[in-house]
Amino acid sequence: MTPHIVILSTGSELTAGRSVDTNSGWIANQLFELGWKVKKFITLPDDPSLILSELKALQTLAKEKQVLAIMTGGLGPTEDDYTLETVLQFTGKTSYSVEKAKLRLTKIYESRGKEYKDILPSVFRQTHVPEGSKTLDNSVGIAVGFIESLGENSYLVCMPGVPSEMTEMFRRRLVPELKKLYPRENLVHKTKWLWNIGESLFQNEFIEPNREEFFKEAEWGVTANRGYIKCIFQSTNEGLLEKIINRLETQYPKIISDDVFQFVHEQLLKEGLTVSVAESCTGGLLGKKLTEQAGSSVYFMGGFLTYSNQLKTNLLGVPKDSIETYGAVSDEVAKAMVEGLYEKTKTDFGISITGIAGPEGGSEGKPVGTVCFGLKEPNGKVSVHRYIFPGNREAIRENASNTALFLLYQSLKFRTT
């Protein structure tokens, strides 16, 4: 029994583009893990008439199918918080103050040295819910959530928009209610990454030939990123999922990976290995990515940004001759960069990047997007790798820095010492 799910966010800061709505995606992700797909996101400004007419439209839809509408936002204390008021108008009900929330609010005020009578009416309003609704406790903030009926087996869930309050309420209060309202089988999911392959090629090569065998009982999804695609499979049949992953690994042994960012971080920590970088066209993006996680100072030592040819020579000792003969973007220079890097930093891993991020600077043999990598491994082995990445300047730089991490991943996973 799968409801037709709609997620509704309210907030003028969202429809004005001043904030990005991360709640809807987060909720959808959680629902996907419960085996449910969302049919629609709606975002509305803080405008009671627009919200009311949307609720009416959902009620009409609930006459045709089971609707689950999950709404966030508009339960706060400011004058542009309209959710409760609009729902009361919509249902024709009155509201009451939830005893537990009232006590919580009083305690919070007392802890700040204020009294019950100091509570502003607008703040107090947050403890109210429509009479007869199912309440959802807020263990982080004040505003109480609630579930209203939208029709037969159809529901409207209202939760605060503050992410920390909403996520806690969703996990602890809403999920158990949803499982009661819409009981179903347990779903398993698995994720793999494939590198430098397009979404459509993957679909032609892997999904289509296996559609009959795999994808009647399993669902698949692909997200395209810079340098890789993320493939997600889910099914209630865990054995089938394992078969899919095996086939995928057999078909793409050289370009498949798990979450590279997480693996590199964990494996470097686990093995106690260090890394440094020498970046040209990425200008620091690889270093930035290697230091995104707390604790990266254990393995990331630092490195060089040798954007100009002069600094390639002065700081890393890349021979001027090599740059003149082969060009700054060449296997030879990538190799000299990573060797010079090792001289200076003595880290277990070294990675160099030199490429043409464009839009200018391409040539026949080396189009825009050509990027050369040097990789120095703990056993002293130095290898060079060359790719041609698609896209604009930003895409090429993202591709290059992500692919550098993939090279590091492969070495961490498969190298022989």
Add this chain to the structure above:
Amino acid sequence: MTPHIVILSTGSELTAGRSVDTNSGWIANQLFELGWKVKKFITLPDDPSLILSELKALQTLAKEKQVLAIMTGGLGPTEDDYTLETVLQFTGKTSYSVEKAKLRLTKIYESRGKEYKDILPSVFRQTHVPEGSKTLDNSVGIAVGFIESLGENSYLVCMPGVPSEMTEMFRRRLVPELKKLYPRENLVHKTKWLWNIGESLFQNEFIEPNREEFFKEAEWGVTANRGYIKCIFQSTNEGLLEKIINRLETQYPKIISDDVFQFVHEQLLKEGLTVSVAESCTGGLLGKKLTEQAGSSVYFMGGFLTYSNQLKTNLLGVPKDSIETYGAVSDEVAKAMVEGLYEKTKTDFGISITGIAGPEGGSEGKPVGTVCFGLKEPNGKVSVHRYIFPGNREAIRENASNTALFLLYQSLKFRTT
């Protein structure tokens, strides 16, 4: 004449919560600068029946009011790209291949050593638009955008979902069309940046006291970013706007700026000055930001990522004693870093950053978020600057790298030679 604007994004990765829709907010922001507010965002999965019924609902709405629906996504080459197909079904039209796009696609294939006949039909489909629609050229990727009628003075705009393609198409192709379709009084807008100040403080200090005098005839909007807020003012009264900006400059002389990223780029080029960086806690993020624009190789030479203390000493000559006495995050070390940087690179400007990005590593005197900067100016002067930034690790690193650019901006703008 203001249309009722709806922004429609399609993509199962969005409604599954695997990606966050940044397009809708971006578009809303751009439309605000044109003087328009958005009434609704809708996000749908790649499901032709859901898309079709939404288009029909928009068409119905267009009987009551002028509707402008801006749709992104679903124009790519994969089988779950349904926009063109659905619009054809919706309008009852056939499609044709746009000559210019066909040529572009052929050229791209040739540059990769492939021929016209190699182009997959699914890829080729991206050059198609409905007959009689207004086309929107794509100068970044392949998929052509288009504008269809939804009724009298009502339009459906379809653009690719890839942000780099969409934003370019929006700015260069769509905005001129929108200005023709919905002519209106000329709205002027001015944007200023304020550094290290919160949105609500700005509102209390500047908007409220001036509400009567300024904001009856002018609109204001604020976007909060890492390190700065962007204040947008718009009005049909240009004199009033100038008054607002004057008041703002008088009130915030030390923290106000124009677009720092653009100014720094243009001014360095114009003055023929060079810059290099020495980064610790930002791990390369400042270098990455300084190389985002094509042509940055003229002024950005490179620099050092000295994440570990050892490399601060070995590469930049920061005295071990200083690190032990004052700590790696200190005015003294920031100064030694930028002086060591100058020794190695001899660039006109040098910037060093050392800070505590957290979540660990804070102390009483130096909480998480403390960041010290060294700035070396063309006249040889070296100064140090210290900030405490709010937020998590990512926010602190963004704040720090943006603030470094603000320091560079101030020096470029106000320095005495």
